[in-house]
Every structure is written in structure tokens, then in C-alpha cells.
Amino acid sequence: MRRQVWVNIDLEALSANVRKIKSIVGSSVKILAVLKQSAYGHGIIPVARKLYEEGVDVFGVGSIGEAIQLREDGYQGQIILLSIVSKGLASFFIRFGITPTVVDLSFARELDRQAKKIKRVIPVHIKVDTGMGRLGFYPDQIYPFLEKIKKFSSLSLEGLYTHFPVADTNSNFTNRQLNIFQKLIKDLKRQNISFNYYHSANSLGVINYPNSYLNMVRPGLILYGIKPSADSGLELKPVLSFKARIIFIKEISPGKTVGYGSEFVAKKHTRIATVSVGYADGYPWALSNCAKVLIKGKVFNIAGRVCMDHIMIDLGQDKGIKKGDIVTLIGKGQDRDIKAEDLAAWAQTIPYEIVTRISREIPRHYSAKSTN
16 A cells, blocks of 8 residues: 555664764763654654663653653653743643753743642753854853752752754864853852753764763764764764665657656666655655666666656666666665765755655664664
């Protein structure tokens, strides 16, 4: 009943990446695994289960809904929401044992009020804006906020964190952020304000900034074997592969066109394969006329524009390719592979977008053995 397109998730590769990260940051540094947007498109529940098996017991999510999914699956460890929520949702943090990011006094007051009712103390993480310009307090704003927070007896100051926006392109800016954050930590300790956890290192922090580890790191993309920048030296194992099947092959003569806009014009007799995947599945339209795929270990080019649920492949005169053959969009071939990073480069975007946009409607197949 389903269209012939699917995703394979190699859980052993995920385990290998976790072990690599642990070997880098050391046993004294806690790992907060980022699982937002369904574990970057890989599937939050199977990924969380495997990470827990590997000893990762703190998860970061982007929504209350993701946290509830983990709780309903039976996960009992710590879940930290790495964003903020609309007014009126404080009760969910208490009900489901979710650790909130707090950057708003009215939310903190509501959380404290509701926690008091059931005589609970709720751990919170405070975000500091050292240069991201998104969420959090500027360092000079945090002192009066913390003085007020300390008066809320049902809240405990568990974590303080910041985020790096240009760790891939500007080491001076990133190191300046880290210096600001570390100075703030020291100044707060002098005022007898301390936290259990301090975290700043995202995936690029783990790779390039060992001084940013503090006592907790937040790897995201590198968990899934994807490099956040082209010059990342860390050797990783890609976790996800993306595949579809050829559903039709036709012969076309010189001068014939293929696809919307008639942008592909055959220069000679060639075979065109139609494949059951398109931009509605999360295969970007920007890959039109420029992406490559693997079929039986050979590299072929996309012919024309990516359609809503089809792409066309220029097979040339290769007679060995048949209807029903598997087309690898992301994954390994015999002598080469196509990575999410490659699609990102061809589409002029970032690998984060490539994997998170693969439709959740597409079946994910999970294996503890390498399937990519």
C-alpha cells in the first residue's frame, strides 16, 4: 500500500558515535543528547532507547510533546526542554517531570506556585545569551533575575547554559562567548550562586572547543554521524540512509525534454528512470538538475526538476539498471557513498535541514547491524 520509499536507521552506528563522543569529552562530563525534531528525523523513541542503553541518561527536546512521547514510552531519566513554552503550560512540567528552560519571571512564578501545591521542588535550567541573540538573558541582566528566582522555594537552580552561533566560522567570537560565560560562572559563585551543571558545547563545541565542555555537553548532529561543518575532523558513522525504487524506465531520443520547465534536454539517446520520491517526501526541490544518486554502486545524475513525489534519473546507455532497482539517495554504495552533507552542499543548505525535513510519513526501519 505504501509508496516505494523508505529510511534505514543503523542503531549500531549510533552507538559507535556515542562511544566516540564519550572518549573525547571524558567520563567526568555528562552528555545531554539532543533529540529535538524526532531525533533530527531519525525517530525519537528508537534513538532514545539505544542512547539509554549506551549510558546516556539526559535528553534534550524541543517541545513538551516530545518529552511526553519519551515518558509514555517508559523513560524515567531527565528530560530538559531546550526552548520555552506559551503561558499556561507550567503544569505539564510538573506532571511529566520535565526540566524547563527558564528565561521569564512570570513562568517561573507560575511553576513555583503549582509545584508548591504538591510539595515538589522542580529543577530548572537558565539560559544566558552570550551572542546567539535568540533566547536567554544577557549576562548583566541575569543577576536581578536570579535574586528573584532564589526566593521561589519550589524551584532549584540546576543548570546554566549558553549556545554558540558561529562555532564553525568564527573561533574568536566563540572563544569570547566562552570567556564571558566562564566569567559569569565565577562571579555567580562568588555570590554563592551555583548550579549543578554548566553547558555550552554543541556538536561543534565538542569537536573544536575542548575548553567549552565544562561538566555537560549537548551533542546533536554528531550523534547521527553527520558533520556540522565541512572541516570537522571527527570520524563518524552515518546513522541514516534514504532509499527509493525505480518505478518506470523509458528510452528518449536526442532533443526530448524531461520534467517541469523542460530543463533537461537529451543530447543523445538515453534511458530515463522515474523514482518514487520527491520534495513532498523531504527530498529538496533545490536538488533539481544537480544531485547524484547511487544505483547498484554506480553514480547517476538527476535529470530535470525534483517533482512532488518523483525524480528522474539519467541512466545514459546503462542497460543493467532495471525497474524495481533500489536508488540510494543518502547512504553507501560499493565504492562511494552519498552523505547528507553532500545533499546539503548541492542544495546550498545545511545538513540539519536535509535530515529533519525527511517526511515522518516515510517508514523508518531500525537495525542493530549496519544497513547503510
